[in-house]
Amino acid sequence: MPDYTQIVLLCRPGFEKECAGEIMDYASELAFPAYIQARPDTGYVLLIGTGEPNIAGLISQLDFKQLIFTRQWFASLAKINDLPEQNRIAPLIDAIKSLEQKFNDIELAYPDTNEGKSLSRFCKQFKPHLLAALKKQKLLSPHSGQRLHLLFLDSQQVFVGVAPIENSAQIAMGIPRLRMPSSAPSRSTLKLEEAIHWFIDNESRYFKSGMTAVDLGAAPGGWSWQLVQRGLLVTAIDNGPMETKLMQSGMVEHYKTDAFTYRPKKTIDWLVCDMAERPSLVSKLIAKWFIREDCRNAIFNLKLPMKKRLQEVNECLGLIHRQLDEANIPHQIQAKQLYHDREEITACIITT
Numbered sequence: 001m002p003d004y005t006q007i008v009l010l011c012r013p014g015f016e017k018e019c020a021g022e023i024m025d026y027a028s029e030l031a032f033p034a035y036i037q038a039r040p041d042t043g044y045v046l047l048i049g050t051g052e053p054n055i056a057g058l059i060s061q062l063d064f065k066q067l068i069f070t071r072q073w074f075a076s077l078a079k080i081n082d083l084p085e086q087n088r089i090a091p092l093i094d095a096i097k098s099l100e101q102k103f104n105d106i107e108l109a110y111p112d113t114n115e116g117k118s119l120s121r122f123c124k125q126f127k128p129h130l131l132a133a134l135k136k137q138k139l140l141s142p143h144s145g146q147r148l149h150l151l152f153l154d155s156q157q158v159f160v161g162v163a164p165i166e167n168s169a170q171i172a173m174g175i176p177r178l179r180m181p182s183s184a185p186s187r188s189t190l191k192l193e194e195a196i197h198w199f200i201d202n203e204s205r206y207f208k209s210g211m212t213a214v215d216l217g218a219a220p221g222g223w224s225w226q227l228v229q230r231g232l233l234v235t236a237i238d239n240g241p242m243e244t245k246l247m248q249s250g251m252v253e254h255y256k257t258d259a260f261t262y263r264p265k266k267t268i269d270w271l272v273c274d275m276a277e278r279p280s281l282v283s284k285l286i287a288k289w290f291i292r293e294d295c296r297n298a299i300f301n302l303k304l305p306m307k308k309r310l311q312e313v314n315e316c317l318g319l320i321h322r323q324l325d326e327a328n329i330p331h332q333i334q335a336k337q338l339y340h341d342r343e344e345i346t347a348c349i350i351t352t
C-alpha cells in the first residue's frame with residue numbers, strides 16, 4: 001500500500017470550517033496526526049497526515065455516516081498540478097497506478113461551486129476515455145471494494161485517490177438527483193425525501209401504510225405530502241394554510257396551533273419538524289416528545305446560527321442524546337447536512 005498523504009473531503013461551499021472541524025475532532029480522537037488545509041467557499045477540505053498511523057487508516061476506522069458536514073471523501077496522494085491539455089490519460093494512469101489498487105467503480109468530481117460546476121461537462125465527456133484506459137491497463141475489477149476518485153479543480157489540477165465503496169457516499173459527490181414532484185406543495189418536500197433516502201435503510205419497514213405522523217411547522221405541506229405518498233396519516237400543525245389539494249387527499253388533519261404546545265392523544269410513529277426556530281428550542285422539544293412517549297421516531301432539522309455552527313450542532317445533538325439516555329430510551333441518532341439543506345442540518349432518531 002502506498003503512503004497516502006491526505007484525505008480529501010467534499011462539502012457544501014461555505015461549510016469548509018465545519019467540515020474541517022468535524023474531521024479534525026475525529027482525527028485527534030482516533031490519534032491520527034494531521035492538520036487541515038481549507039479555504040472558504042471552495043467546497044472541499046484537505047486533512048493532511050503528518051506521521052504514523054497513515055492518515056488513510058482514518059477512512060477505515062471512522063464510519064462515513066457519522067460525518068455531518070462531509071458529502072464525500074477519499075484518501076489521496078499529492079495533487080497533480082499540471083495535467084497537459086493533450087493526452088491527459090498518460091499522467092493520470094501513472095498516478096492511478098501508484099495507488100496500487102484495482103477499482104470496482106470510478107467517480108469524476110468537481111467542487112459544488114460555480115467554477116466547479118463548469119467542469120461537469122468535461123468530467124462527463126472524459127469519463128468513458130478514462131474507463132477505456134483503465135480497462136486496457138487491467139485496473140478494473142468487479143471483485144474490488146474500492147472506488148477510484150478524481151476531483152478536478154480545473155482542467156489541469158486534479159486530486160487522484162481511492163475510497164472504500166461501503167464506507168463513502170454511494171451517489172456521486174454525495175449529491176442526489178431528485179426530481180421535484182409536480183404535485184408536491186413546496187420545494188421543501190425534497191429535504192424530507194432526501195432525508196428518508198439517506199437515513200432509512202429499510203424504508204418499507206419504517207414507513208407503512210396506516211402509520212401515523214405529526215408534522216410540526218407543516219405549511220404549505222411539502223413534508224406532509226411525502227408522508228401521505230407513503231400511506232401515513234398526518235396531523236399537520238401550523239398557523240399558516242395547508243395546500244388545498246393535499247388536504248383533499250383526506251390523509252391530513254390540520255390544526256392551526258402552536259407546535260410548542262400541541263400534544264397527540266396517542267403515541268405516533270413519526271414526528272417530523274421543519275420550523276425556522278432556534279435549534280436549542282427545537283432540540284428540547286424533540287427530546288420531550290420521546291420522553292413523554294409521544295413519538296417513536298423523528299426527522300427534524302436544525303437551523304444553524306451564523307457563528308459557532310459546529311459547536312451548536314454538537315450541543316443540540318448531545319442534549320437530545322443525553323436526555324434520551326437518562327430516560328432509558330434506546331435510540332439511534334444520525335445527522336447530516338443534506339444536499340437540499342441550506343443553513344441547516346437534518347437529524348433522524350429511531351427507537352423502534
Ligand SMILES: C[S@@+](CC[C@H](N)C(=O)[O-])C[C@H]1O[C@@H](n2cnc3c(N)ncnc32)[C@H](O)[C@@H]1O
Pocket residue numbers: 185186187188189216217218219220221222223224237238239240257258259260274275276277
Ligand atoms: C419552512 S416552513 C415549513 C415548510 C414545510 N415543511 C413544507 O414542506 O412545506 C416553516 C413553517 O413553520 C411554521 N412555524 C414556525 N413556528 C411555528 C410554531 N411555533 N408553531 C407552528 N408552526 C410554526 C411556519 O408557519 C412555517 O409555515
